[in-house]
Amino acid sequence: MNTTVLSTHKLTVGYGRHILFQDLDLKLEKGKLVCFMGPNGVGKSSLIRTLAGLQKSSSGEVTLFSKDEIHRQLAVVLTDRVVGSNMKVGELISIGRYPHLNWTAQLTDADKAAVTDAINKVHLSALLDKDINELSDGQLQMAMIARALAQDTPVILMDEPTAHLDLNNRLEIMKVLLQLTRTMNKAILVSTHELDLALQTADEIWLAGNNKSILRGIPEDLVLNGAFDDVFRFKGFDLRTGKVQHEVRHSIDIELIGQGHELLWTKNALERNGYAVRNDQSSHRIVIKVSEGRTQWHVDDLVTFSSIKEVLEHFAPAVSH
Numbered sequence: 443m444n445t446t447v448l449s450t451h452k453l454t455v456g457y458g459r460h461i462l463f464q465d466l467d468l469k470l471e472k473g474k475l476v477c478f479m480g481p482n483g484v485g486k487s488s489l490i491r492t493l494a495g496l497q498k499s500s501s502g503e504v505t506l507f508s509k510d511e512i513h514r515q516l517a518v519v520l521t522d523r524v525v526g527s528n529m530k531v532g533e534l535i536s537i538g539r540y541p542h543l544n545w546t547a548q549l550t551d552a553d554k555a556a557v558t559d560a561i562n563k564v565h566l567s568a569l570l571d572k573d574i575n576e577l578s579d580g581q582l583q584m585a586m587i588a589r590a591l592a593q594d595t596p597v598i599l600m601d602e603p604t605a606h607l608d609l610n611n612r613l614e615i616m617k618v619l620l621q622l623t624r625t626m627n628k629a630i631l632v633s634t635h636e637l638d639l640a641l642q643t644a645d646e647i648w649l650a651g652n653n654k655s656i657l658r659g660i661p662e663d664l665v666l667n668g669a670f671d672d673v674f675r676f677k678g679f680d681l682r683t684g685k686v687q688h689e690v691r692h693s694i695d696i697e698l699i700g701q702g703h704e705l706l707w708t709k710n711a712l713e714r715n716g717y718a719v720r721n722d723q724s725s726h727r728i729v730i731k732v733s734e735g736r737t738q739w740h741v742d743d744l745v746t747f748s749s750i751k752e753v754l755e756h757f758a759p760a761v762s763h
Contacts, residue, residue, distance in 0.1 A: 445471040445472040445473070446469045446470070446471055446507055447470055447471065447506065447507050447508070447515075447596045447597050447629045448469065448470040448504065448505070448507070448516070448597050448629065449467075449468065449469040449470070449504075450466050450468045450469075450493070450502060450504050450505070451467060451502055451503050451505070452465050452467065452503070453465070453466040453467075453468070453492070453499055453501075453502035453503065454466070454499060454501040455488050455492045455497075456485075456488070456500045461500060461654055462485030462489070462654065463485060463489060463650075463655070463656060464653075464655070465502070466489075466502070466655075468648065468656065470597060470631055471629055472627045472628070472629050473623050473628070473629070474623060474630075474645040474646060475619055475620050475630050475632070475643060475645050475646075476629075476630065476632070476644060476645065476646045476647070476648060477632050477640035477643075477644040477647055477648070478490070478632065478633040478634070478648040478650075479633075479634060479635070479637065479640060479647060479648070479649055479650065479673075480649060480673060481673065481674065482635075484650040485650070486601070486602075486633040487521070487601050487602075489633075490518070490520075490600075490601045490631070490633055491520075492504070493599055493631070494518045494599050495512055495516075496518070506597070508596060513541035513593070514541050514542065514593075515595055515597060516595050516597045516598075516599065517538070517591075517593040517598045517599070518590070518598075518599045518600075519583075519586045519589075519598070519599070519601065519603060520601045521601050521602050521605060529573065529574050530571055530572065531569045531570050531571070531573075531574055531577070531585050532557075532561075532570035534574055534589055535557055535560060535561060535570075535592050536549060536553075536592065537592075538556075538557070538560065538588075538589040538590060538591070538592030538593035538594075539557060539592050539593070541593060542556075542594070556592050556594055557592045559591075560588040560589070560592040563588070563591060563622070563625075564584045564585075564587055564588045564618055565584075566581075566584055566585060566588055569581060569585070578611075579607055579611070580607050580608070580611030580614070580615070583603055583604070583607065583611070583615060584614075584618070586603075587603070587618065587619070591622070591626075596627075596628065596629060597628070597630075597631075598622075598630045598631070599630075599631050600619075600630065600631065600632045600633070601633050602633055602634060602635070603619075603632060603634070604634060604636055604639070605635070612636055612639060613639065616632075616636070616640075616643045617643070619632060619643075620643045631648075637670075637674075640661065641661045641665070644661055645660070646658060646659065647659060647660070649664060649669055649673055650673065651669070651673055652672070657669050665681055688714055688716065690716060690717070690718045691716030692716050692717055692757075694717055694718075694725055694726060695718040695719070695720050695725055695726070696712060696717055696718070696719055696720065696724050696726045696727070697719075697720050697721070697722060697723060697724040697727045697728070698712070698720075698730070699727070699729045700729065700730030700731075701730075704730045704737050705730055707750065708728070708730060708739070708750055708753070711753075711754060712754075715754055717757070726741065726742055726757075727742055727743075728740065728741050728753065729743075736748075739753050741753065741756060
């Protein structure tokens with residue numbers, strides 16, 4: 443069964459003689475969340491606009507696998523902030539139904555049901571009567587997603603939907619988009635800088651590579667084969683472990699024994715403060731024990747602490763001389 447809803451053939455994206463991407467053969471499939479990533483200025487927005495038909499391609503073609511008119515096949519959410527004098531949230535979301543209306547431009551019961559369904563899916567019912575100029579950035583982005591859902595298209599293209607949002611809103615939007623691919627079988631393409639969230643939510647990554655190309659693959663393969671490192675050239679960040687690479691500043695090395703979150707964050711604190719953490723015999727040994735919700739750090743079988751801060755303070759005098 444063919445699940446492809448959008449594809450490109452030898453697509454070249456750019457402005458006049460300025461070519462951003464060349465000879466792209468891409469496809470979007472039903473039920474998949476694809477994150478499009480690359481350095482600033484590489485042309486992510488231009489590709490989104492070209493796929494949406496808002497920008498003319500330099501050559502090649504974009505094919506939508508539905509016979510409906512484009513506004514019933516594809517919804518777009520761009521970074522441009524919507525400004526509407528006295529427009530309510532409910533009115534903004536209802537605009538998504540306009541491609542389905544007849545010459546009377548009146549919402550039918552089916553249109554109203556589609557709008558209500560979109561509102562419920564992004565949990566915006568409490569904000570319907572609020573002016574859109576009063577919304578936070580996160581709330582407005584959710585309203586724009588709801589408008590795209592109300593449009594009821596198999597494909598949704600989004601340009602930086604989490605830009606300028608705090609962590610909670612970024613996480614919520616990515617989780618909502620992932621859920622929509624699962625529950626509504628949508629094909630969703632998102633350009634984003636959110637590397638950590640993309641690695642944990644995307645079914646596929648499009649990675650703007652060298653030579654005006656786009657690399658495709660599942661997140662884990664692109665991490666392990668070094669594609670992310672080649673493109674982003676991380677400075678002091680190890681993508682394979684997801685951690686900042688800290689410089690060892692002290693002669694003291696520590697064997698750390700434990701498990702779970704307590705082990706992870708203890709190791710993080712020690713390395714952040716310049717200690718080398720080993721898996722074998724070292725000059726010091728810390729054993730982490732958790733019992734009845736209480737965590738204790740036993741250092742060298744001599745002293746016991748109830749917080750990581752106390753552990754760091756214990757070693758501080760030894761490294762200050």
